[in-house]
Amino acid sequence: MIQLRKPRFRVRVAETGEDIRRAQRLRYQTFVARNLPRFDPKGLDQDKFDEKCLHVLVEELRTGELMCCFRLMPLESGKEIERTYSAQFYELSRLKSYDREMVEMGRFCIKQGVRDPAIIRMAWSAMARFVERHDVGMLFGCSSFDGLEAEACLDAFALLRERYIAPQKWLPKIKAPNVFRFGASLINRRPNMGLAKKMMPPLLKSYLLLGGKVSDHAVVDNDLSTLHVFTGVDVSAVPPIRARTLRINAGLVAQIAVIHARPRNGLKIEKAGFAINRPYGSYAAKPARQLLVSNNRNHVPSAYERSRDGPPRQLGRRPSHGDAG
Numbered sequence: 001m002i003q004l005r006k007p008r009f010r011v012r013v014a015e016t017g018e019d020i021r022r023a024q025r026l027r028y029q030t031f032v033a034r035n036l037p038r039f040d041p042k043g044l045d046q047d048k049f050d051e052k053c054l055h056v057l058v059e060e061l062r063t064g065e066l067m068c069c070f071r072l073m074p075l076e077s078g079k080e081i082e083r084t085y086s087a088q089f090y091e092l093s094r095l096k097s098y099d100r101e102m103v104e105m106g107r108f109c110i111k112q113g114v115r116d117p118a119i120i121r122m123a124w125s126a127m128a129r130f131v132e133r134h135d136v137g138m139l140f141g142c143s144s145f146d147g148l149e150a151e152a153c154l155d156a157f158a159l160l161r162e163r164y165i166a167p168q169k170w171l172p173k174i175k176a177p178n179v180f181r182f183g184a185s186l187i188n189r190r191p192n193m194g195l196a197k198k199m200m201p202p203l204l205k206s207y208l209l210l211g212g213k214v215s216d217h218a219v220v221d222n223d224l225s226t227l228h229v230f231t232g233v234d235v236s237a238v239p240p241i242r243a244r245t246l247r248i249n250a251g252l253v254a255q256i257a258v259i260h261a262r263p264r265n266g267l268k269i270e271k272a273g274f275a276i277n278r279p280y281g282s283y284a285a286k287p288a289r290q291l292l293v294s295n296n297r298n299h300v301p302s303a304y305e306r307s308r309d310g311p312p313r314q315l316g317r318r319p320s321h322g323d324a325g
Contacts, residue, residue, distance in 0.1 A: 009067065009118060011126040014055035023055045023069040023107075030109035031224045049073065049085050049106070058122050068119045070108040072130065076101060086142055089219045090230045091173035098170070100137030103130065108141070108203050120202060128246035131235055139233045143204035143214070144226040150180040150218065153227070156199035157182035157218065158191035160229065166213035172230045176219040180227060183216025204231060211237045 014020045027045035050071070058068035073084060078098030081087055085106050095102075105127065110119055131139060145153050161183050165171070174181075200208075207214075215230035238246075 008061055008116070009058055009122050010061055011056060011058050011122050014057055019057060020050065020055050022066050023057060023071075024050070026066050026069055026111060027107050027109055030112065031107075031226075035225050045107070047085075052083070053106075056123070056126055058119055066111070067114055067116075068108075068110045068123055070123065071106050072127075073104040073106070074101065074134070074136075075103065078102065086140065086230055089142070089176045089221075089228075090215060091175040092230075093173070094168075094170045095138075098138060101134050102138045102140065103134075103136050105139060105141040110202075120206060124206060124246060132247070137235055139235065141231060142219075142228040143201055143207060143231045144221070144224070144228040145199075145201055145218070146226060148220055148222065148225055148227060150182070150227060153199045154186065154189065155191045155193075155195040158186045158189040159193070159196040159200075160214050161186050161189075161216070162191060164208060164212070164214050165216050166230075166232060170232065172215045174217055178220040178222075180218040180220065181216065182218060204229070207231045207233055209239075210242055211239055 014023060021044060024044040024046055025042075028040075028043040030045075032045050033039050033043060053071035053073045055071050056069060057066055059066055075081065075084070077100060078095040081092045081095045081098075081102075084092075084104045086092065086104060108123070127139070130136070145156070150157065157180070165183055197205075204212075204214075210233050212231050212233045214232075218227040218229045221228055
């Protein structure tokens with residue numbers, strides 16, 4: 001994967017089982033442990049979707065400590081929408097006709113007590129590079145509010161209803177048994193902007209700044225003690241100034257290292273370029289035999305890099321098609 005570096009942090013894809021367990025441990029501490037009477041330092045947050053995803057880590061350079069993580073599930077098109085995490089909670093049939101690459105981002109979390117905004121910028125920069133490499137048309141996922149009481153966040157929900165409800169062509173329908181229908185119940189509520197912005201979760205704020213839209217209801221997730229809304233970003237509709245900022249940040253690459261992941265469930269990941277090779281799909285980007293870019297003149301190629309033969313090549317982009325281009 002492309003490793004993005006700034007003075008304090010780096011972003012990379014999990015390379016080993018231990019890397020993934022570190023991410024699962026941070027997820028446990030963020031989503032699970034707060035609801036338990038006793039904290040288990042070895043506890044992990046795991047589910048069936050982990051094996052289908054790339055796991056992205058944001059680490060402190062000096063210590064290697066994990067500060068943030070999230071996972072990505074690439075889809076060839078909306079035809080694969082039913083295999084996503086979000087599809088457990090939202091009826092997403094309106095997205096099945098979406099005919100471009102999509103990616104679901106999930107389990108986004110930051111270490112408790114850490115407030116450095118550079119972390120979330122690094123995470124979004126990595127996401128921007130993934131989106132650009134693969135001509136992704138839509139980024140989506142579930143954005144969570146802490147707690148189960150909607151009343152504590154009514155101004156935030158009122159703001160979502162007023163400005164950010166998704167268009168009918170892909171608005172999710174209700175599927176979960178327990179939801180808060182803020183789109184219908186807050187018709188007459190005017191949001192207090194100061195309170196709304198204060199209550200809005202950081203990840204959701206980032207989605208909205210990129211032009212993101214949300215479902216008209218929030219799912220009550222008792223397992224994680226959160227309320228979450230389906231959130232999607234049409235990449236072609238990202239405001240130009242935001243897109244430019246993301247491209248600049250994503251371009252701050254100190255080194256691109258070639259690391260191959262083991263094939264899992266028909267998904268082979270070439271982390272150097274976020275290249276996805278899906279043998280079951282019509283689009284299969286062949287892994288590069290070598291791809292190394294560095295601004296370090298003293299860089300010494302690893303044994304892995306020296307073992308790769310053939311010239312470097314550029315990873316191709318899938319031609320865009322359909323109305324979403």
